Amino acid sequence: MSLLEINNATLKFGGVVAVNDLSFSVEEGEVYAIVGPNGAGKSTAFNLISRFYEPFAGTFTFDGNNLLERDADQVADLGIARTFQNIELFEHATVLQNLLVGRHRHRKTTLLEEMFFTPRVRREEERHREAVEEVIDFLDLQPYRNKMIAGLPYGVRKVVELGRALASKPRLLLLDEPASGLSVEETQDMRWWIDDIRKQMGITVLMVEHDMGLVSGVSDRVLALADGAKLAEGTPAEVQANPAVIEAYLGAGAV
Amino acid sequence: MRIHFKTSYHHDIRLFPDRWTLCVYGALLALAFALPYLIGEFYLGEVTNVLIWAIAGLGLMLLTGQTGQASLGHAAFLAIGCYANTILIEQGVPFIIAFPLAGVITGFVGLLIAIPVLRLHGIYLAIATIALSVLADDIIVLTEHWSGGVSGKFPEMITIFGFEIERWSMPSRFYYLVLVVTIICTLFYRNLLRSPLGRAFAAVRDSEVSATAMGVHIARTKGKAFGLSCMITGWAGALMGYYAGTFNNETFSLVISITLLMMIVIGGLGSIHGAFFGAVVVAFLPQALSILKDNVVGSGVAIPGLETGVFGLILIMFILFEPMGIYGRWLKIRTWFELFPFARKDMFRRQKSYLKTERLR
Amino acid sequence: MEVLQLLVSGLANGCVYGLIALGFVLIYKATEAVNFAQGDFMMIGAFVSLGLTNAEHMNLPFWVAAPLTISIMAVFGYLLDLFVLRHLFGQNQTAVVILTIAMGFVLRFIAGIIWGHEPQTLESPLALGDLHIGGVVLGMADVAIIVVTFLLTWFLYQFFQRTKLGLAMQAASQNQMAAYFMGIPVKRVQGLIWGLSGATAAVAGILFASKGAIDPNAGLLGIKAFAAAVIGGFGSLPGALAGGLIVGVIEPFAARYLAAGYSQIAPYALLLAVLIFRPHGLFSQVRVKKV
Numbered sequence: 001m002s003l004l005e006i007n008n009a010t011l012k013f014g015g016v017v018a019v020n021d022l023s024f025s026v027e028e029g030e031v032y033a034i035v036g037p038n039g040a041g042k043s044t045a046f047n048l049i050s051r052f053y054e055p056f057a058g059t060f061t062f063d064g065n066n067l068l069e070r071d072a073d074q075v076a077d078l079g080i081a082r083t084f085q086n087i088e089l090f091e092h093a094t095v096l097q098n099l100l101v102g103r104h105r106h107r108k109t110t111l112l113e114e115m116f117f118t119p120r121v122r123r124e125e126e127r128h129r130e131a132v133e134e135v136i137d138f139l140d141l142q143p144y145r146n147k148m149i150a151g152l153p154y155g156v157r158k159v160v161e162l163g164r165a166l167a168s169k170p171r172l173l174l175l176d177e178p179a180s181g182l183s184v185e186e187t188q189d190m191r192w193w194i195d196d197i198r199k200q201m202g203i204t205v206l207m208v209e210h211d212m213g214l215v216s217g218v219s220d221r222v223l224a225l226a227d228g229a230k231l232a233e234g235t236p237a238e239v240q241a242n243p244a245v246i247e248a249y250l251g252a253g254a255v
Numbered sequence: 256m257r258i259h260f261k262t263s264y265h266h267d268i269r270l271f272p273d274r275w276t277l278c279v280y281g282a283l284l285a286l287a288f289a290l291p292y293l294i295g296e297f298y299l300g301e302v303t304n305v306l307i308w309a310i311a312g313l314g315l316m317l318l319t320g321q322t323g324q325a326s327l328g329h330a331a332f333l334a335i336g337c338y339a340n341t342i343l344i345e346q347g348v349p350f351i352i353a354f355p356l357a358g359v360i361t362g363f364v365g366l367l368i369a370i371p372v373l374r375l376h377g378i379y380l381a382i383a384t385i386a387l388s389v390l391a392d393d394i395i396v397l398t399e400h401w402s403g404g405v406s407g408k409f410p411e412m413i414t415i416f417g418f419e420i421e422r423w424s425m426p427s428r429f430y431y432l433v434l435v436v437t438i439i440c441t442l443f444y445r446n447l448l449r450s451p452l453g454r455a456f457a458a459v460r461d462s463e464v465s466a467t468a469m470g471v472h473i474a475r476t477k478g479k480a481f482g483l484s485c486m487i488t489g490w491a492g493a494l495m496g497y498y499a500g501t502f503n504n505e506t507f508s509l510v511i512s513i514t515l516l517m518m519i520v521i522g523g524l525g526s527i528h529g530a531f532f533g534a535v536v537v538a539f540l541p542q543a544l545s546i547l548k549d550n551v552v553g554s555g556v557a558i559p560g561l562e563t564g565v566f567g568l569i570l571i572m573f574i575l576f577e578p579m580g581i582y583g584r585w586l587k588i589r590t591w592f593e594l595f596p597f598a599r600k601d602m603f604r605r606q607k608s609y610l611k612t613e614r615l616r
Numbered sequence: 617m618e619v620l621q622l623l624v625s626g627l628a629n630g631c632v633y634g635l636i637a638l639g640f641v642l643i644y645k646a647t648e649a650v651n652f653a654q655g656d657f658m659m660i661g662a663f664v665s666l667g668l669t670n671a672e673h674m675n676l677p678f679w680v681a682a683p684l685t686i687s688i689m690a691v692f693g694y695l696l697d698l699f700v701l702r703h704l705f706g707q708n709q710t711a712v713v714i715l716t717i718a719m720g721f722v723l724r725f726i727a728g729i730i731w732g733h734e735p736q737t738l739e740s741p742l743a744l745g746d747l748h749i750g751g752v753v754l755g756m757a758d759v760a761i762i763v764v765t766f767l768l769t770w771f772l773y774q775f776f777q778r779t780k781l782g783l784a785m786q787a788a789s790q791n792q793m794a795a796y797f798m799g800i801p802v803k804r805v806q807g808l809i810w811g812l813s814g815a816t817a818a819v820a821g822i823l824f825a826s827k828g829a830i831d832p833n834a835g836l837l838g839i840k841a842f843a844a845a846v847i848g849g850f851g852s853l854p855g856a857l858a859g860g861l862i863v864g865v866i867e868p869f870a871a872r873y874l875a876a877g878y879s880q881i882a883p884y885a886l887l888l889a890v891l892i893f894r895p896h897g898l899f900s901q902v903r904v905k906k907v
Contacts, residue, residue, distance in 0.1 A: 076470030090461035105470040107451040114450035129264040325710045371892040386884040564725025567718035
């Protein structure tokens, strides 16, 4: 059974069909990329998985759980973490605090315990901190640990957002354009990290990305979307060679 | 410049980052406890007033500074705390139980109100809470049977296991009571900030979308913030009742709500220090102004609206030139001295930002 | 007959709330912020017209003073934006809310120093005479308020729907950065809208002062106008007027038919009910954030 299985998902905004009868599945341990021109419904698909949008039709199953029975805030509890296209960090908090929010789903203490900061809360905090420090080491975020997000450069924010998602120790990581706005070197780093996330941490990655270099470098399988529907699916090389994909990207007559 | 050598994660979790800070706050606490022996009764009363406002400020700060929900109706919760405490004591409940209970009751009322109100965003929330503040006045009049209505109530003398406390005849005992409550509230606040709930508050404040994606339940978190905020505010209200000696439907007016919100903005949103700095301004501004007025236009001349007008002007100046409030200014000055002579002017420069509406059409 | 009389006086009051609410909506439409000092703008407008018109002050003819007041308030609004609000450009709404509340305090204080705290009346030609239609007595001022309010609402509505500047103002509110890149001078547009809301406040002030006495605390009427704006939905001009009328009409009826003490509650209770059941007003806008 696949880790994430989406069948016949459909979503309309007013008269516009954003996602049209879309089906795909992500296997445990793979890196699965979704590509497509702007407005193809890539981010919408992510928002459907995150339960920010309610689909008109379709089934969403994650590890045997029906996602449609969950609210948006319960998705994280299943072990799905994500990043956003236009970075959504907690601006007025430090990098450390941002990463610690990623640990939210692992908290065990109650309001009363936290008010009195009982030894149990202290132990839990240290445990969370250790988990976060692993992520900091992994992503080389040490210099920024106690810096406010509001003062950080774009590239670092992108990494912090990845770190926040990793801190929650997810089984499935959704990356919404992880390389957009990054320099060539930063994109290269991102590539190694995605590789390591899969290999070292054993986390399945589902990503939306425009940078075909990154996509063909890290992904096992690629899904090409156009107008909310599936255009092609296969290995990066197969999808890139698909005439329909070339046409959607470069326009009719390019083939 | 101080350099911290951290050898365990515990260093980041404990209340004071280093020994120096511990000493500073320890000295401050010692000074606070020695205060009744150092200054006269009048000024002790004023300091008590500062502390009571600071407690109320902490209450609102938790909601506005940490969770990002502006409330213009917190006077209503001061009132609930005050009336709950007084009525409980009138019913024969001892102070040591009635007082904490009054806060808890206020917190629960706040939670009940929060459920529908916190679905609202930004200005809608502000307006709903204004309505709450206006309604509180009318409701107190309508429930005259319990509340005493327009003629008001007089809180009874506090007795804790036979130990008597009264604001006028024994100001230093009352001061100690307020001081202890202040310390407890500050500790609660600090503890929440360094635990998962406090971070969830900040997450809700800064980005509801990604907070949700990280598993934070927005409504529940806001509800908790509202409840806790109201609980602390309720305690401040009960103390305010004792401090004033008498209160009625007009004691906790909309102006108090607004003053409270302005106070934490002037002090510095999102910091414990801010609540205390703001309280100092609120408590001492009327005195300073009346002294100034007596010297300029002579005593006996009443200038209505002077206090609120000047207070408003101070607030406008802060929002325009120092949005981080007094605490922000304090941080800048401290950093300048710590780094001397290496501080640069643009170290605290604000980022350019554009408003992006959450409205679709 | 009594019902009709209550209804008419309610409508006239409601129009004043509606006029203040129009000011809220104007600024909300263009900047996504709310001017909590709009009621105090109206109070200042009333006092300016009083200062220009009344015999003991400037003693100008009313029909000269009225347009002059409107221009003065428009300039006042523009300058306020230029020197104060522009500094908050791009900051969140809460900062603007708190700033404008503080501004209200300051305006009330200044008005008190200049014009004193005794209630004063405007020597307005509108204040003379009553109309008797059937058994209903209508003050001329009431009629004028109702007519002017409806005309102004229609005019502003057309302005936002039809003119380029009106559309630019709406665009500027929805995404400042995008509007900026599209060549809309966002900051100047914001200044103009503050001027426009100042002018609207002046109209409200002149009409209000024609109807009864004013003092520096008259601006607190703004709180009821909030209720009006929320009930109508913050983004809609006709909604603001409708909300004003609803609040205006409820008040006299509540005072007549409800027990004392409950009548003041009525507008706020309605406000809370609307906020709970239709959080974005009766003429609502959808609010979903895109990620």
